Amino acid sequence: MRHKRIVNVASVPQLSPFRYPGGKTWLVPHIRAWMRSLPNRPALFVEPFVGGGIISLTVAAERLAEHSLLVELDANVAAVWQTILGGRAKWLADRIMSFEVTVESVEEEMSKAPRDLRKRAFRTILKNRVYHGGIMAPGSSLIRHGENNKGIKSRWYPTTLKKRILGIADIRDRLTFIHGDGLDVLGEHGNNPDAVFFLDPPYTAAGKMAGKRLYEHNELDHERLFEMTASVKGDFLMTYDNASGVVELANRHGFDTEVISMKNTHHAKMTELLIGRDLSWVRVPTEKKPIQRLLFDEEEREGD
Ligand SMILES: C[S@@+](CC[C@H](N)C(=O)[O-])C[C@H]1O[C@@H](n2cnc3c(N)ncnc32)[C@H](O)[C@@H]1O
Secondary structure, X not given: OOEEOOOOOOOOOOOOOOOOOOOOHHHHHHHXXXXXXXXXXXXXXXXXXXXOOHHHHHHHHOOOOOEXXXXXXXXXXXXXXXXXXXXXXXXXXXXXXXXXXXXXXXXXHHHOOOOOXXXXXHHHHHHHHHEHHHOOOOOOOEOOOOHHHOHHHOOOOHHHHHHHHHHHHHOHHHEEEEEOOHHHHHHHHOOOOOEEEEEOOOOOOOOOOHHHHHOOOOOOOHHHHHHHHHOOOOOEEEEEEOOHHHHHHHHHOOOEEEEEEEEOOOOOEEEEEEEEOOOOOOOOOHHHOOOOOOOOOHHHHOOO
């Protein structure tokens, strides 16, 4: 297993309204390469753990598959997708544009229990933007100082959010969202030879506990996920923490693995494990690929 070069995401349009913990914007160039390596354009792209959805959104926007199926278990995250794809995108965008962010207004919004889906969607977007690291799981806290002393507003870009939300609504005929368990949907579509699967499950490496801190739903039967994935008819791509237990699981199912590198905003080099049936598309000869450096955090390119 070799380490692949670092990816430059300068060419990746940021389409998601979320700043998602564990978001995969940096993986987009690899997803494009994977999809283009397939013999046919898939009829269905299934993302059972969709989170902020940058991969499915890119697949839909760039027509890399005919249709994308997005699945998420978290009811708050689901509310955003259901609102945007259910014909209420403009309401959400207008609500974002008219909301004045202050510590008081945010605290008041968070203290209410929204019963209506649209309001729940708004609260999710707000929380995602004004809590540390975009973390919406219990235990996360409000940004009080933020970047450049912009405080609570340092990640609140209403015009950008509006543009992204309306942009998703524009392509909603290519997107279907299911609020449910990704494993069930994987099982339902596993027999479809024209479906491909992108799997980015919550993962809690032993001793790391990253998944616990980042997501409300972080427990998953990984053994079962691997077993089910082994029997899908179409192609698949999984991404995981580069942990030895995961490599063993992949080897046991006869899957191919490849470690790829990325850099975060602080220029710390990180690695991620890709798992698939045949990852030879990642191993394109070095001289044919330009040397790519610097992966910057998507937030650096945000702003109104
Ligand atoms: C690593 S994140 C996905 C991030 C996503 N790829 C992105 O770029 O934003 C994993 C997601 O799976 C969700 N999740 C956890 N268990 C799930 C389940 N059984 N079914 C569906 N989604 C689940 C979590 O709420 C979380 O949003």
